[in-house]
Amino acid sequence: MTVSQSVSARTYDAVVVGGGHNGLTAAAYLARAGLATLVLERREIVGGACVTEEIAPGCRASTTSYIASMLRPEVIRDLELARHGLRMVPCDPALLVPFPDGQTLAWWCDPARTVGELERISPADARTFVRLHEELKRLARYLQPFFLEAPPDVEARGLAGLRETLRVRSRFRGISGAEIARLVSFLTGSLGDFLDRNYESEKVKTLLLANNVYGKHGGPYTPGSALGLLFHLLSGGEQAQQGFYGHVIGGMGAITAAMASAAREHGAQIRTSAPVARIEVGGGRARGVLLEDGTAVAARIVVSNVDPKRTFLGLLEPETLPEEFLRAVHGIKMDGPCAKVNLVLSEEPRVTGMPRGFTASQRALFTLVPSLRFAEECYDIAKSGGIPEKLWVDCVVASNVDETLAPAGRHVMTCFVQYVPYRLKWGTWDDRRDLLGDRVLRTIAEYAPNVPSSVVARQVLTPIDLERIYGLTEGNIFHGDLCLEQLFFMRPVAGWARYRTPVPGLYLCGAGTHPGGGVTGAPGHNAARQILRDLRRRAA
Ligand SMILES: Cc1cc2nc3c(=O)[nH]c(=O)nc-3n(C[C@H](O)[C@H](O)[C@H](O)COP(=O)(O)OP(=O)(O)OC[C@H]3O[C@@H](n4cnc5c(N)ncnc54)[C@H](O)[C@@H]3O)c2cc1C
Numbered sequence: 001m002t003v004s005q006s007v008s009a010r011t012y013d014a015v016v017v018g019g020g021h022n023g024l025t026a027a028a029y030l031a032r033a034g035l036a037t038l039v040l041e042r043r044e045i046v047g048g049a050c051v052t053e054e055i056a057p058g059c060r061a062s063t064t065s066y067i068a069s070m071l072r073p074e075v076i077r078d079l080e081l082a083r084h085g086l087r088m089v090p091c092d093p094a095l096l097v098p099f100p101d102g103q104t105l106a107w108w109c110d111p112a113r114t115v116g117e118l119e120r121i122s123p124a125d126a127r128t129f130v131r132l133h134e135e136l137k138r139l140a141r142y143l144q145p146f147f148l149e150a151p152p153d154v155e156a157r158g159l160a161g162l163r164e165t166l167r168v169r170s171r172f173r174g175i176s177g178a179e180i181a182r183l184v185s186f187l188t189g190s191l192g193d194f195l196d197r198n199y200e201s202e203k204v205k206t207l208l209l210a211n212n213v214y215g216k217h218g219g220p221y222t223p224g225s226a227l228g229l230l231f232h233l234l235s236g237g238e239q240a241q242q243g244f245y246g247h248v249i250g251g252m253g254a255i256t257a258a259m260a261s262a263a264r265e266h267g268a269q270i271r272t273s274a275p276v277a278r279i280e281v282g283g284g285r286a287r288g289v290l291l292e293d294g295t296a297v298a299a300r301i302v303v304s305n306v307d308p309k310r311t312f313l314g315l316l317e318p319e320t321l322p323e324e325f326l327r328a329v330h331g332i333k334m335d336g337p338c339a340k341v342n343l344v345l346s347e348e349p350r351v352t353g354m355p356r357g358f359t360a361s362q363r364a365l366f367t368l369v370p371s372l373r374f375a376e377e378c379y380d381i382a383k384s385g386g387i388p389e390k391l392w393v394d395c396v397v398a399s400n401v402d403e404t405l406a407p408a409g410r411h412v413m414t415c416f417v418q419y420v421p422y423r424l425k426w427g428t429w430d431d432r433r434d435l436l437g438d439r440v441l442r443t444i445a446e447y448a449p450n451v452p453s454s455v456v457a458r459q460v461l462t463p464i465d466l467e468r469i470y471g472l473t474e475g476n477i478f479h480g481d482l483c484l485e486q487l488f489f490m491r492p493v494a495g496w497a498r499y500r501t502p503v504p505g506l507y508l509c510g511a512g513t514h515p516g517g518g519v520t521g522a523p524g525h526n527a528a529r530q531i532l533r534d535l536r537r538r539a540a
Pocket residue numbers: 017018019020021022023040041042043046047048049050063064065066067068069070274275276277305306307310339340416466470471472476477478479509510511512516517518519520
């Protein structure tokens with residue numbers, strides 16, 4: 001079918017492809033700086049993987065991301081997201097693990113209360129926790145500044161190289177030799193080995209595991225998995241608390257609704273149901289985009305919020321990119337290892353061992369992973385294409401905290417599931433979707449036996465659904481695995497980590513760029529800053 005081409009009357013300063021939270025963040029900053037900015041989103045709603053959607057009549061869920069932990073405080077403040085309707089309440093406990101023997105272990109906002117919990121199980125581990133938690137917080141502070149700035153420019157030479165060296169050195173001012181060794185061991189070591197070295201109780205180790213390795217490839221004994229311990233101690237929330245975990249009132253879509261409102265207030269236009277078919281390149285630079293409906297939109301700058309594989313392999317003609325770069329993009333590890341099951345229930349889950357006297361919000365989350373060994377075996381099955389019989393499931397009964405999500409008598413529970421393969425060894429995900437849903441429910445039933453019989457509606461999002469519905473290539477929730485060789489100056493690929501691309505005038509602003517995935521707003525913020533700098537220096 002040939003689509004007749006129409007040309008949008010206006011030339012924009014910047015067109016942002018994709019209205020995920022990073023695209024909206026970038027658009028808001030660009031519009032705030034006075035650029036005529038247009039966001040084009042393929043779905044009928046903005047938000048990407050940060051949305052609230054109706055999954056049954058009157059029942060709304062955070063269908064993909066479900067907890068706000070690393071949303072940058074600077075982005076919240078700069079874009080005045082609170083004024084635009086964003087309200088978060090700390091998860092307290094931030095984590096609760098029920099064990100098969102009926103015991104539960106919680107991680108509270110108040111460290112003293114967490115220590116009290118650990119003391120019940122192992123006084124030695126409680127002491128270790130106090131010592132290590134402070135050390136981890138200190139180490140996380142060295143990494144924190146890198147979140148909201150471009151990664152080190154390893155190509156810079158001469159004066160620029162010297163400036164870059166000084167910048168990186170200033171971030172590590174005061175670091176001791178022992179701390180450098182610890183940082184390197186967190187970047188390269190495994191979480192399992194770290195926990196085995198330091199803790200004696202399997203339950204305490206499992207609590208620490210349950211806070212980590214989300215959405216990434218690798219079990220707890222995979223090298224590099226210890227890094228999650230530091231990532232989760234970066235500050236978040238409006239008050240910049242280290243280790244913040246937040247429920248978002250109205251679901252995660254309230255974050256992107258606030259961002260879209262901020263972007264519009266600064267003058268950005270946002271169009272939904274507007275899939276981009278191609279990024280137009282002419283005279284060696286990006287010139288705008290062509291929509292699937294045939295509309296051409298001209299722009300000085302194109303900013304892609306779409307993951308790097310989809311951007312470079314799907315939206316650009318291959319001859320516009322160097323061969324070596326294309327090879328590197330092909331090689332980005334994606335094949336997302338997780339899924340999501342969203343449920344509407346007729347009664348609240350009754351978790352065995354949930355302490356009496358807990359309030360509804362204290363009962364709002366629980367993580368089902370009985371041990372490190374279990375998690376490791378689960379990953380082993382998934383990495384060779386199988387669907388584990390029993391899964392690691394992170395449950396949030398969001399309606400316990402936010403009654404706007406469901407009418408009386410209904411409860412909304414979201415379940416993040418790992419590990420599952422993107423590529424199945426047997427069958428297809430269309431054939432196995434129900435099997436996954438059944439296995440998740442069977443796993444939950446071991447801890448909350450009333451759940452299966454109270455299911456009113458169930459939505460199962462396999463990796464292929466995350467790809468089809470949310471546009472996440474290979475179902476990867478972070479636009480590329482968060483492994484060391486795909487982080488910092490190697491994200492999305494070595495040599496192109498500073499939001500620019502080999503096509504002048506084309507930038508990336510999504511989770512596939514530094515510092516990576518999660519609802520942080522950091523890539524969008526950093527990309528906008530880079531673009532504005534380049535425009536000032538006429539280098540864009
Ligand atoms: C199941 C799941 C659970 C998660 N849980 C959490 C969590 O609890 N906490 C957390 O912090 N993070 C979580 N994450 C990760 C986090 O949601 C993502 O890393 C983050 O939202 C990515 O944001 P983004 O703006 O970079 O990209 P996206 O949100 O992927 O946005 C990209 C946008 O581009 C659009 N698009 C794609 N192609 C085109 C095109 N051709 N034309 C126009 N538009 C296009 C897409 O529709 C999408 O809206 C989760 C993700 C998933 C999927």
